[in-house]
Amino acid sequence: MKGKTIDQISVGxxxxxxxxxTETDVYLYAGITGDINPAHINEEVSKDTMFKGRIAHGxxxxxxxxxxxxxxxxxxxxxxxxxxxxxxxxxxFGDTIKAEVEVIERNEEKNRLKLKTTCYNxxxxxxxxxxxxxxxxx
Numbered sequence: 001m002k003g004k005t006i007d008q009i010s011v012g013x014x015x016x017x018x019x020x021x022t023e024t025d026v027y028l029y030a031g032i033t034g035d036i037n038p039a040h041i042n043e044e045v046s047k048d049t050m051f052k053g054r055i056a057h058g059x060x061x062x063x064x065x066x067x068x069x070x071x072x073x074x075x076x077x078x079x080x081x082x083x084x085x086x087x088x089x090x091x092x093f094g095d096t097i098k099a100e101v102e103v104i105e106r107n108e109e110k111n112r113l114k115l116k117t118t119c120y121n122x123x124x125x126x127x128x129x130x131x132x133x134x135x136x137x138x
Contacts, residue, residue, distance in 0.1 A: 003075020003137050006111050009103055015073035016100040017064055021056045023093050029060045056091040061128050064099035065117045069134055073101055074113065077137030083117070085130040096122040101132065111135055 019025075030036050038045035039055055046054045062085055069078055091097060098120045105114035112135055119128035 001076045003077050004073065005138060006074075006106060006108055006113065006136050009074060009106065009113065009136065011103050011106060013073060013103045014100060015068050016098055017067045017072070018096060018098045019064060020096045021060070021091055021093060025060065026054070026056050026093065029057050029063075033057070033059075035059075051090045051092075054093060056093070056095075058085075058087040058091075058128070061087070061091050061097060061099075061119050064097055064119060065101065065128070065130075065132065068099050068101045069115070069132060073103070073115075074134060074136035079135040080132065081112075081135055082133040083130055084132075085117075085128060087128055089121070089125055089127045091119075091121065091127050095127075097127065099128075104131070111138065 026040055030041055035057055039049060040057055043054055069080055100118050101115040103113055104116050115132045117130045117132050118126060121127050
């Protein structure tokens, strides 16, 4: 299985992946990464924070962007070279997050793409925004 090559991709092309974030997702992510910050796993401690409860790890949300890039656009064989990110709102347990990427720049000579990356919650509120740099498969 191979993703799209640069000659099959145009500026403006978009793709997305959507997932509801569960408590299990957050605990698995915490276990895999070792990030056991109470903001993510301790309801008693986190209820006294500005978020008034547990929130998902920002990088868990960013991982949904990786899913779009690696599976859909450009897809399998893509090399994820870098990502600028801003976390703009918390992701709570039970939020449904839509990770969307849009091609904003092509460099055929170097086989590189820049993509706008945005994650929205179920209320269409932006929770993450940034720019990814990738090398599509040849």
